[in-house]
Amino acid sequence: MLTSLAYLGFRSPNFAQWAELGPDVLGCMRVPDGEDGAVRLRIDDAEWRLAIHPGEEDEVAYLGWAVESERDLPEYAARLAAAGIEVQQGSAELAEARSVDQLIWFIDPWGFRHELAWGQYVDPGTFRPGRPLTGFVTGEQGLGHAVLILPDAAAGHEFFTEVLGFRLSDKIARPGGGYSRFYHCNGRHHSLALAEVPGSVGLNHIMLQVPDIDDVGTTYDLCVERGVPIRKTLGRHTNDQMISFYLTTPSSFHIEYGYGAIEVDESWVPATYRRPSTWGHKLTDEPTAKSPGILRRHPQPTAG
Template identity: 75%
Template sequence: MLSSLAYLGFRSPNSDQWRTFAPDILGCMLGEDGEDGSVRVRIDDAEWRIQIHPGETDEVAYFGWAVSEEGMLPAFAERLRAAGLTVHTGDRGLAEKRSVDQLIWFEDPWAFRHEVVWGQVVEPSSFRPGRPVSGFVTGKQGLGHAVLLLPDVEAGHAFFTEVMGFRLSDKIARPDGTQSHFYHCNGRHHSLALAQVPGAVGLNHIMLQLHNIDDVGTALDLCRARGVPLRKELGRHTNDQMISFYLTTPSSFHLEYGFGALDVDDDWVPATYRRASTWGHKMTDDPAGRTPGILRRTEAVGA
């Protein structure tokens, strides 16, 4: 039922840093501030795709997942309730804040807030990049992807496939026994990925995909010139074949900035890989870029 990752929300004491970071480094456009002074980041004609709210600590506020038809929202709500989840219907005020027509929301077993929406507000032909870029891959593929950190990736697999309806794209099973799972809900190779971190829950990174490899190289040069911490050097992934690098945002989580990922279709056959990258993606030695993302400890094994 889910059709794309529509938007992401965060809270951060460094929200104002996004006013220069997003347009100058990433090539995004700034939208009008939210009513709480949040910074709204645009990557296409949607009114916003990423929203950074002022907050005392860096944390994930919500994930926004779109459905393609208005009538799917009640059916999805029933699906969630059947799984034992408490589902809330967003009022007109919340819908306005999220720039959508309708939404429902719930918390998953790891206390992440998910909002399922229909009717995202768009402003045709209004996107103007903050610096010269070819543009971002969005449309039916949505914002990009997000990678969650969970204490038990198999428990996450069961929830996100059986309850939320994601389809497995592939897995990376490393020689040290750690695994990452990748899931799609449209033609993008993955809109969601899960990685296992014992005793912890969090978000490692989000991804933005560009239309041109030169945009990626230019951003890498800008990061180096302006002292933006890098998490991983340029490289190419084994599974989706994206060429990308990873930088650390002002709000602790990382951002993968890439080009050239594979698309999937209904005939896609999942595979298992032993390593994440064909070449590159070397971890940097910069301590500022080596944080695991937004992370919180949990005593629960599977939740």
């Protein structure tokens, strides 16, 4: 089974700015760059979790999902092939570049590259945050969550639940119609969410969770002091009850930085909500606040 969001890769012309943003503001640990100069960041004892590669435009390069056992890789390859998806075996060089033992990868119907990986390399006891910070909530919950934008969330629901095995956590009605849908694959309330925007594909935000509300506060202060744009003010979500704020990265997408989300288990029953937040999460008047994140017309050229 697919067990967690293990790593994420992006391409961006502003990749170099992450060398400061990552450790100095977000509290990540910077590790040696990738071979192409990618800035790579740790948030726990996994060798890295976030990579921002040089690129001509802001885009999602890959989403890395951990699987439970080596046997899951051929099983997923067969399941994906049966769904009409072309699956590639990751080479030893690719596995090394991703700091995993082995992987397969494929392009989903919307152009996102997903990598299913087993055996992410970890170096126990060596994580040091880039600045004073308690740390990040990871472990069996993985790195956090990613919110993808799809033109047709019903088709997305079918693919991500039936083919990849995600389970629905809940739905939130979107202004103007439709729903955002939230999915879990471990105790984290959602590792994946799908937001429907007709005619578009993209990534709205990723989420990093910290274990202390003061870590959210110090990060908020550092964003203000260093001129990192705040997209949404502090608020609490209706569904996962996380207290968080949203900052805009130099690579178009946003980071939700939060604390205190509830966890789900096998007995979880999905709910629906009419609004995303109990309080707060107001769009600021920053010029970037209305940016939907990374957004492309669909169909888009296949990402490589």
